[in-house]
Amino acid sequence: MPKYAIVTTTIYVPKALDAYMENAVEYGHQDCLFVVSGDKKTPAEAQPFLAEAAKKHGVECIYQTPDDQIAWLERFPELAEEIPWNSIQRRNIAILTAYEKGAEVIITIDDDNFFVPGQDFVGDHCDPILKGVHAHEQLTSNTKWLNVCSFLTDKNKVEYYPRGYPMDERFRPDPPFYKSSTASRRVLVNAGLWLDDPDVDAITRLCNSISAVEYTRETSFAMAKGTWCPFNSQNTAISRELIPAYCLSPRVGRYDDIWASYLCLAIMDHFNDAVMFGYPIVKQERNPHNYFKDHMAERHGLEFTQTFCRWLRAIKLKGTTYLECLSEVLDGVEAACGASDAAHEFKDFVAGFVKSNRVWAVTLKKMGAK
Numbered sequence: 366m367p368k369y370a371i372v373t374t375t376i377y378v379p380k381a382l383d384a385y386m387e388n389a390v391e392y393g394h395q396d397c398l399f400v401v402s403g404d405k406k407t408p409a410e411a412q413p414f415l416a417e418a419a420k421k422h423g424v425e426c427i428y429q430t431p432d433d434q435i436a437w438l439e440r441f442p443e444l445a446e447e448i449p450w451n452s453i454q455r456r457n458i459a460i461l462t463a464y465e466k467g468a469e470v471i472i473t474i475d476d477d478n479f480f481v482p483g484q485d486f487v488g489d490h491c492d493p494i495l496k497g498v499h500a501h502e503q504l505t506s507n508t509k510w511l512n513v514c515s516f517l518t519d520k521n522k523v524e525y526y527p528r529g530y531p532m533d534e535r536f537r538p539d540p541p542f543y544k545s546s547t548a549s550r551r552v553l554v555n556a557g558l559w560l561d562d563p564d565v566d567a568i569t570r571l572c573n574s575i576s577a578v579e580y581t582r583e584t585s586f587a588m589a590k591g592t593w594c595p596f597n598s599q600n601t602a603i604s605r606e607l608i609p610a611y612c613l614s615p616r617v618g619r620y621d622d623i624w625a626s627y628l629c630l631a632i633m634d635h636f637n638d639a640v641m642f643g644y645p646i647v648k649q650e651r652n653p654h655n656y657f658k659d660h661m662a663e664r665h666g667l668e669f670t671q672t673f674c675r676w677l678r679a680i681k682l683k684g685t686t687y688l689e690c691l692s693e694v695l696d697g698v699e700a701a702c703g704a705s706d707a708a709h710e711f712k713d714f715v716a717g718f719v720k721s722n723r724v725w726a727v728t729l730k731k732m733g734a735k
Contacts, residue, residue: 367398367425368470368495369487370463374455375476376406377652378414384479385486386422392485398466399426402434402459405450427462434458441731443724447615454615456598457725464608465732470494471608475599478647481560489645490602493552493585503548503639505589508541510534513556513594513642517563517577525575528566528663529595529623531671545586552587553607553633554626554640557600562649564597566667567619567659585643590634593674598622600647607633609688609734612725616717619659620666624673624718631677632690665714669707673715676701688734691726695719 371385379401389397399419403411412428419426429437431450437458438445448454456473463471470491480486493501504511512534514527526535534541563577588594598621603611610629613621633640680697684690702715 366467367396367463368468369394369396369472369491370398370400370466370468370470371472371474371487372400372456372459372463373474373476374402374404374453374459375411376404377476378408378411379476380414381476381479382415383418385474386418386424386426388480388486389424390422392488394487395423397424397487398463398468399424400429400459400462401426402429402455402462403431404452404455405431429458429462437462441728444728447721447724449615452615454613454621457613460608460611461728461732464605469605470602471605472602473598475649477650477652478559478599479650481646481648484645486645490555490557493555493641494602494604496552498549498551500547500549501552501587501639501641502545502584503587503589504543504545504592506541506543506592508534508537509591509593510541511543511588511592511594512541513558514563514565514577516581517558517560518579518581520576520578523573523575525563525565525569525573527595528564528597529620529626529666529670531674532667533671546589548587548589548639550587550637550639552641553604553638554596554629555585555602556596556640556642557602557645557647558643559600560646560648562651564599564649566663567656568663568667570656571660580643580646582643585641587639587641590637593627593630594642595623596626596640596642599649600645607687609686609726609729610691612722614718614721616721617714618662618666620663620670623666623670627670627674627677628691628694628722631680631694632682632687635682635684635690665710669711669714672705672707672711673698686735688726688729691722695722
């Protein structure tokens with residue numbers, strides 16, 4: 366049973382994974398499992414490339430062809446219907462495969478992320494999560510929002526924000542300030558950061574040529590309870606305990622990981638668990654993108670996130686597990702949406718997110734989650 370897993374999906378030959386395998390072995394993590402969910406566009410060369418890399422480094426790598434995924438999903442017909450082909454949400458299947466294999470920490474990466482040499486990629490991700498309750502630095506924001514990109518210096522000193530950060534909280538005339546303190550909590554998410562081409566939204570990319578040249582802190586940090594910043598699905602480690610609440614919905618465009626992170630933050634605050642940002646650092650050499658298409662896939666998320674987060678913060682949770690709380694959050698979001706005077710397109714957007722998560726809950730229950 367693997368303690369760690371690195372998972373991704375790809376429509377390319379994922380050559381970056383060779384270096385991740387080498388790094389895992391170099392730092393003594395030979396038991397790290399690699400899971401790659403292919404897609405209908407993935408080149409046939411991906412499978413033999415991964416098999417050869419895994420053999421060379423002596424690690425286990427599961428490559429799931431489309432046929433493999435169809436067979437795996439026969440037990441979960443609702444999920445099979447929910448996740449389309451030719452979408453990055455095939456990542457969900459890689460995550461669940463690692464979960465089913467028993468991984469305690471699942472690290473999700475993008476195939477265009479390259480780690481910075483000299484780091485123990487697996488260890489830096491997993492150690493904070495596997496420590497259980499432990500003392501760490503936390504930052505509290507006076508506005509309840511923390512811009513993690515304020516610790517990533519742009520080459521031109523431009524102020525910028527991570528993808529998914531609420532528009533109403535950007536470029537405030539009274540910018541937030543952060544108070545540092547020491548806390549003892551569990552860390553269930555370790556979100557590594559990104560140099561070169563950081564994870565910003567398309568509207569930022571269309572207006573600025575952002576390039577992160579430096580992480581300005583010496584150590585990682587957690588967010589205090591009630592202080593939020595979205596975390597994405599690239600270079601991010603997630604505790605097994607959180608997976609039942611971590612669904613990447615294909616119905617919310619490029620906000621699949623963003624709204625998943627906000628939902629998780631709401632539940633994590635209930636349990637007083639933490640998200641940590643910082644190390645390990647990767648460099649993103651971004652695959653080709655059409656930023657206008659990306660913006661269209663982000664537009665509703667940009668418009669609706671502030672309201673969505675306000676609803677999440679108002680929900681009172683009573684559940685004792687993440688799966689129980691997922692159902693409570695979905696009920697609360699549906700109630701808030703139904704009572705609002707929001708436009709139909711917003712309500713449809715929310716309904717799609719809720720539907721995906723309800724399918725996820727059914728799937729995780731079948732897999733034995735409580």
